Amino acid sequence: MVINKFLACNICDTRYRVRWEVGRNDATLYFKCPCCGVSIRGNSSQGDEPETIVNAHPVNEKRYDYILELSTDFLVNKMHKANDERFDDLRTPFLRTFFFDEEKIKLFSNIMYFANNLEKYKNEIDVVTSLFQHRSYAHLRKKMTEEDNPYINLCKKRIDPYVFKSNIDFLMGVHQYSVSLIENILTEKYVIQVSKYIKDIVACFLGKESDEIRKFVLLLADQKVFDEVDKKYSTLVNNFFEQYRALVPIFVSRIFPKNVDETQGITTLDSEILLNLYKKCYEFIGEFVIVVIGLNNIATRSKLDAFKDGEHDFLNHISSIWSKYNKVTQGIVPEELFSEPFINCVDNVIRNSEAHFNYEMDPMTQMITFKDKNKTKKLYLVDFAKDTLNIFYSATVLWELSYQLHKKYRIICLGERPAFGHKMAEGRKYKWN
Numbered sequence: 001m002v003i004n005k006f007l008a009c010n011i012c013d014t015r016y017r018v019r020w021e022v023g024r025n026d027a028t029l030y031f032k033c034p035c036c037g038v039s040i041r042g043n044s045s046q047g048d049e050p051e052t053i054v055n056a057h058p059v060n061e062k063r064y065d066y067i068l069e070l071s072t073d074f075l076v077n078k079m080h081k082a083n084d085e086r087f088d089d090l091r092t093p094f095l096r097t098f099f100f101d102e103e104k105i106k107l108f109s110n111i112m113y114f115a116n117n118l119e120k121y122k123n124e125i126d127v128v129t130s131l132f133q134h135r136s137y138a139h140l141r142k143k144m145t146e147e148d149n150p151y152i153n154l155c156k157k158r159i160d161p162y163v164f165k166s167n168i169d170f171l172m173g174v175h176q177y178s179v180s181l182i183e184n185i186l187t188e189k190y191v192i193q194v195s196k197y198i199k200d201i202v203a204c205f206l207g208k209e210s211d212e213i214r215k216f217v218l219l220l221a222d223q224k225v226f227d228e229v230d231k232k233y234s235t236l237v238n239n240f241f242e243q244y245r246a247l248v249p250i251f252v253s254r255i256f257p258k259n260v261d262e263t264q265g266i267t268t269l270d271s272e273i274l275l276n277l278y279k280k281c282y283e284f285i286g287e288f289v290i291v292v293i294g295l296n297n298i299a300t301r302s303k304l305d306a307f308k309d310g311e312h313d314f315l316n317h318i319s320s321i322w323s324k325y326n327k328v329t330q331g332i333v334p335e336e337l338f339s340e341p342f343i344n345c346v347d348n349v350i351r352n353s354e355a356h357f358n359y360e361m362d363p364m365t366q367m368i369t370f371k372d373k374n375k376t377k378k379l380y381l382v383d384f385a386k387d388t389l390n391i392f393y394s395a396t397v398l399w400e401l402s403y404q405l406h407k408k409y410r411i412i413c414l415g416e417r418p419a420f421g422h423k424m425a426e427g428r429k430y431k432w433n
């Protein structure tokens with residue numbers, strides 16, 4: 001079912017018919033007027049909530065120059081002229097996208113559930129991370145055992161035993177709870193891939209407990225890297241959760257990928273906000289990529305200070321030689337063990353175009369052109385959103401690696417022993433710190 005709304009550009013009086021598929025009652029709306037170039041943006045509503053649309057206003061007259069589809073859940077036809085025959089198909093975005101498949105419908109309802117309960121959960125990772133870092137264990141215990149929280153219940157289902165006996169258990173609990181929330185961005189499949197990568201590589205490699213690993217985790221703890229990674233990653237996730245509803249059509253298109261073609265676009269998402277998210281992921285990876293470089297040095301050359309081009313003091317070398325971008329592009333050697341999720345994860349043209357405000361989007365095709373000096377890169381908005389989720393995925397793998405090393409640090413340097421998820425052998429007792 002579709003509701004028609006009519007808008008007029010405040011500047012040039014170009015008229016729009018907005019075909020809004022009934023979904024959520026409120027939606028963010030972003031597009032550019034193809035005639036005068038101003039951005040028309042804001043919140044639109046099908047109910048009684050006030051509308052806040054900048055640079056356009058609703059009109060009663062049903063005359064229109066352009067047709068715009070709006071859907072809170074699915075990709076839509078890109079904006080087109082009223083008589084454009086390419087868009088004769090009057091099926092709704094739902095009918096063009098959806099097909100029955102039990103497993104996919106389950107993923108779809110997870111996304112919808114999270115979008116509808118966003119206010120309740122969007123700050124959770126920040127809260128539990130802060131409680132852990134401030135050692136507020138009593139409050140944290142209460143939080144981690146909430147009974148009406150479906151994401152805590154998911155953790156309880158996954159972790160056996162789900163118990164908190166020492167600091168490291170809280171660290172692990174916070175991480176597990178965070179993962180259960182982040183899955184709403186990455187999809188379960190992504191998380192399964194990450195866990196496999198972490199299990200295969202980290203577990204087998206770190207099992208050796210070499211002196212170099214000890215040296216590395218001590219250095220990271222001394223530099224407060226573990227806490228900083230967790231703190232900044234929780235802020236990063238928060239930024240993504242703030243845009244979660246605008247991103248829903250992208251999440252859903254990953255579940256039902258069949259019908260996506262170049263006529264399909266998105267009208268809930270602001271390209272500038274997206275670019276900003278991309279930049280934040282890039283900054284995060286650039287700041288903490290030392291975690292990956294150190295692991296690669298130890299895994300490939302058995303020594304923290306052994307870089308591909310010879311031996312150097314680890315921290316000095318990284319901070320003096322490379323800029324943030326170079327740390328990622330040159331510091332990560334593609335064929336080394338931990339590199340895979342970070343190869344080509346950052347695009348410098350996109351990154352620099354953000355810094356210099358040098359990008360533009362065609363309002364009709366939604367093609368974004370990024371410019372950096374003589375280089376240009378072109379991407380559809382939908383594809384750029386997917387790239388942004390990919391760089392977020394790389395940031396998440398980095399966060400996961402840091403967590404694995406943090407855990408290792410607490411076990412081998414502080415002597416903590418986890419009970420969380422670790423079934424004890426009969427009759428054996430751990431000594432707690």
Ligand SMILES: [Zn+2]
Pocket residue numbers: 009010011012013014033034035036037038
């Ligand atoms: Zn206009």
